[in-house]
Amino acid sequence: MKSGRYIGVMSGTSLDGVDVVLAAIDRHMVAQQASYCHPFPPALRQRVLAICQGQPLTLSQLGQLDTELGKLFAEAVVTLMRQQALEADDIVAIGCHGQTVWHEPGSFAPNTLQIGDNNQIAAATGVTVVGDFRRRDMALGGQGAPLVPAFHQALLMDSSERRMVLNIGGIANLSLLIPGQPVRGFDTGPGNMLIDAWIWRHQGVSYDHNGTWAASGQVVPALLEQMLNDPWFALPPPKSTGREYFNPDWIERQLQAFPALAPEDVQATLSELTALTIAQQIQLSNGCDRLLVCGGGGRNPLLMARLAAHLPGTEVTTTDAAGVSGDDMEALAFAWLAFRTLSGLPGNLPAVTGAREMSVLGAIYPANSRPTR
Ligand SMILES: Nc1ncnc2c1ncn2[C@@H]1O[C@H](COP(=O)(O)OP(=O)(O)OP(=O)(O)O)[C@@H](O)[C@H]1O
Numbered sequence: 203m204k205s206g207r208y209i210g211v212m213s214g215t216s217l218d219g220v221d222v223v224l225a226a227i228d229r230h231m232v233a234q235q236a237s238y239c240h241p242f243p244p245a246l247r248q249r250v251l252a253i254c255q256g257q258p259l260t261l262s263q264l265g266q267l268d269t270e271l272g273k274l275f276a277e278a279v280v281t282l283m284r285q286q287a288l289e290a291d292d293i294v295a296i297g298c299h300g301q302t303v304w305h306e307p308g309s310f311a312p313n314t315l316q317i318g319d320n321n322q323i324a325a326a327t328g329v330t331v332v333g334d335f336r337r338r339d340m341a342l343g344g345q346g347a348p349l350v351p352a353f354h355q356a357l358l359m360d361s362s363e364r365r366m367v368l369n370i371g372g373i374a375n376l377s378l379l380i381p382g383q384p385v386r387g388f389d390t391g392p393g394n395m396l397i398d399a400w401i402w403r404h405q406g407v408s409y410d411h412n413g414t415w416a417a418s419g420q421v422v423p424a425l426l427e428q429m430l431n432d433p434w435f436a437l438p439p440p441k442s443t444g445r446e447y448f449n450p451d452w453i454e455r456q457l458q459a460f461p462a463l464a465p466e467d468v469q470a471t472l473s474e475l476t477a478l479t480i481a482q483q484i485q486l487s488n489g490c491d492r493l494l495v496c497g498g499g500g501r502n503p504l505l506m507a508r509l510a511a512h513l514p515g516t517e518v519t520t521t522d523a524a525g526v527s528g529d530d531m532e533a534l535a536f537a538w539l540a541f542r543t544l545s546g547l548p549g550n551l552p553a554v555t556g557a558r559e560m561s562v563l564g565a566i567y568p569a570n571s572r573p574t575r
């Protein structure tokens with residue numbers, strides 16, 4: 203078993219920053235020791251956003267972006283290591299998710315692409331890096347996502363309470379931790395992504411702080427109903443999605459029949475869409491006693507209030523209340539997945555992703571050997 207200290211790196215679909223965590227991990231325990239959020243340069247963010255939504259790019263541009271993102275992730279890790287006075291020898295490995303720029307599990311040739319060259323991280327830190335976690339699951343017929351339900355199970359499963367863990371990132375995903383049942387999980391659709399896109403377009407800010415703008419508008423029932431009729435929401439699990447599907451063009455198509463709405467009413471409707479599509483999936487899965495929320499959406503009081511309103515009888519809290527930082531959950535998960543890979547343990551759950559079998563995940567970028575201290 204490759205127990206010891208690991209670093210996890212996550213840059214999610216919101217592109218709001220690179221989350222880096224340090225954790226001590228063994229087969230039975232994940233103890234977070236430090237974390238850091240490295241800023242995402244705005245110009246780089248816009249370039250990544252554009253290609254995530256289908257803007258064509260040359261192979262040269264793709265190669266450059268891969269290097270730039272690798273360097274950004276390396277910078278983020280080096281900063282945390284400096285802050286914590288860590289040497290390469292103190293760390294077993296770094297688990298880096300990479301930046302998802304395309305995710306097409308339903309294609310005739312299913313594919314998912316996380317970029318940010320891991321060689322840059324290994325070269326800058328002298329530490330082994332594990333990356334490319336999703337494609338083995340896809341090669342086994344799975345969606346390649348979500349991968350965090352196995353980690354949620356390891357950390358937050360309870361023997362008697364029916365729990366669900368909800369990540370509200372750019373996309374929202376749910377893990378069902380029901381005693382006596384195999385863990386299941388799937389994406390529920392947009393998390394903050396549409397809300398972020400709409401306020402960016404109208405106010406030039408990257409997110410609706412505390413949901414204040416949405417709260418100033420009124421939900422438009424006919425628009426909400428039309429959005430809920432998008433066939434993606436009715437797909438049965440396993441399912442996962444991304445910016446290729448839910449993006450500003452999706453909003454524009456929805457608004458074609460509603461040309462004159464006040465922007466704040468659209469924002470209120472998009473927020474309600476996020477809360478309602480999540481709540482509907484929870485109810486379809488027979489509900490839970492406690493909903494533990496992580497990801498940036500857990501900081502949006504409007505989303506949290508709407509979730510609680512749609513789920514009477516369910517205690518809606520953040521994972522922080524259960525002892526796990528909601529901001530660091532995904533980075534921690536990729537540190538844990540790196541530990542699983544190096545220990546020869548599987549990382550995916552076929553009941554979640556639809557893969558044919560469990561598998562060790564990822565690709566290893568070994569550090570150069572160093573003289574022992
Ligand atoms: N105070 C707040 N009020 C409203 N929204 C917030 C607040 N703080 C964070 N958010 C939302 O959380 C988002 C970031 O969430 P998070 O970092 O979990 O996303 P991510 O990890 O990139 O996404 P994913 O899980 O899809 O990969 C921001 O873009 C914003 O929409």
Ligand SMILES: CC(=O)N[C@H]1[C@@H]2OC[C@@H](O2)[C@@H](O)[C@@H]1O[C@H](C)C(=O)O
Pocket residue numbers: 214215302305314346347348349350351369371372373374375389442443444532
């Ligand atoms: C392809 C991809 O990057 N998917 C992400 C995204 O962000 C949230 C949701 O969509 C989830 O399916 C997944 O991330 C988490 C970490 C996961 O794999 O569990």
